[in-house]
Amino acid sequence: MSRSAHPAGPRHADVLPEGHYSAPPADLNTLDPKVWAETVDRGDDGVVRVGGVDVKALAEEFGTPAYFLDETDFRARARAWRTAFGQDADVFYAGKAFLSRAVVRWLHEEGLNLDVCSGGELATALSAGMPADRIAFHGNNKSTEEIHRAIEAGVGRIVLDSFQEIVRVAHIAQELGKRQRVQIRVTVGVEAHTHEFIATAHEDQKFGIPLAGGQAAEAVRRALKLDGLELIGIHSHIGSQIFDTSGFEVAAHRVVGLLKDIRDEHGVELPEIDLGGGLGIAYTSADDPREPHEIAKALTEIVTRECEGARLRTPRISVEPGRAIVGPTAFTLYEVGTIKPLDGLRTYVSVDGGMSDNIRTALYDAEYSVALVSRTSDAEPMLARVVGKHCESGDIVVKDAFLPADLAPGDLIAVPATGAYCRSMASNYNHALRPPVVAVRDGEARVIVRRETEEDLLRLDVG
Ligand code: LLP
Secondary structure, three states: OOOEEEEEEEEHHHHHOOOOOOOOOOOOOOOOOOOOOOOOOOOOOEEEEOEEEEEEHHHHEEEEOOEEEEHHHHHHHHHHHHHOOOOOOOEEEEHHHHHHOOHHHHHHHHEEEEEEOOOHHHHHHHHOOHHHHHHEEOOOOOHHHHHHHHHHHHHHOOEEOOHHHHHHHHHHHOOOOEEEEEEEEEEEEEEEEOEEEOOOOOOOOOOOEEOHHHHHHHHHHHHHHHHEEEEEEEEEEOEEEEEHHHHHHHHHHHHHHHHHHHHHHHOOOEEEEEEEOOOOOOOOOOOOOOOOOOOHHHHHHHHHHHHHHOOOOOOOOOOOOOHHHHHHHEEEEEEEEEEEEEEOOEEEEEEEOOOOOHHHHHHHOOOOOOOEEEOOOOOOEEEEEOOOOOOOOOEEEEEEEEOOOOOOOOEEEEOOOOOOOOHHOOOOOOOOOOOOOEEEOOOOOEEEEEOOOHHHHHHOOOO
């Protein structure tokens, strides 16, 4: 297992190993295809390339730090998910992982739907031409204004997250003279992260309506009574960076149990079930994610089996992968600034970004890989910690990694698998300027989200 804590936060720290790092790889110049985007390779001159463009040229043109996104890989992953689930299911890309107008257009072209969870994400999706009926709107505290905009735009579904919201959405829909398609997000008492899942007592969180105590059944009762709502299904999301399907199995069993209760009580068979996102990717060579077609097959079989057992028609399945589509497609390129060997401990390598462009290491203790990409090196491996330039000792990008001992200021290093939850969670801490996202494809690179400027910062500060 390659990470010592989880997106759920510090309460998981005790169930996973801490403070470990693997032995150095046999050759530090080798790029493990598991963690690097599809078109990344090292040219004959030793310089790493993406989409055929070398990182020295990219750094020259776009500066560092910067995220470089392999468009070919993004489209291929989106397509693989779409194909794996086929025509009888829907794939909603979770925009929270990373959203920009270019990405929305790629998703549209590749036949995916989109999950948004804020007015900002909704605005981005609509402005890039995603048809509203292919958008799902999420969130545990959508404002009335956001709900209004979503219904007015005609979003395909709103995922209801509380009793108040059931009434709120119904009311606004009626005001607008509409009947809004909705799902109810339930908390199934399963929480899964990486290789571990716990199937009890995880109702203690802000999302969803618990199945426990008949609360979800009561929510369904209320939703079915309201004219402004068309209840189309039940939604469940069980966690992040999940590698096996056992947590989904328990979740599906419980959701189907609710569908059966609904049929028995109301004589209605809800036509849809959404199993959420959370499928894992490789951040380091130790991670072994499963392919979309394996996941699709497993999830479809689980739902079908559970429905047969409950004598229900199998509902249309939807899933919401974010990380599994965009995560592996990008890397962050940094320039090395200072190098500080601490005898007997490790060498601190400071780069020109940090926790403002990747908060995941500080926040979740996430593990990442790193490589020298502007040249090759035959030097011995040195145990390094890649840190940023922020005024905080927890400003760590890669906690434990091996880099060549001849690393020098001015070298370019890259951290792979930063496509998800890095730019989307980036901050202006210390008035850092958020880096650009540059899409690279077939020898061409183009900015899809530009670098922030000091002017941008000062424009917000009205003095
Ligand atoms: N659907 C729902 C309802 C979700 O809440 C999420 C993630 C997803 C789908 C997409 O999950 P994914 O496939 O991307 O793992 N910021 C954290 C993860 C928090 C995710 C919250 N919800 C991270 O950096 O790992």
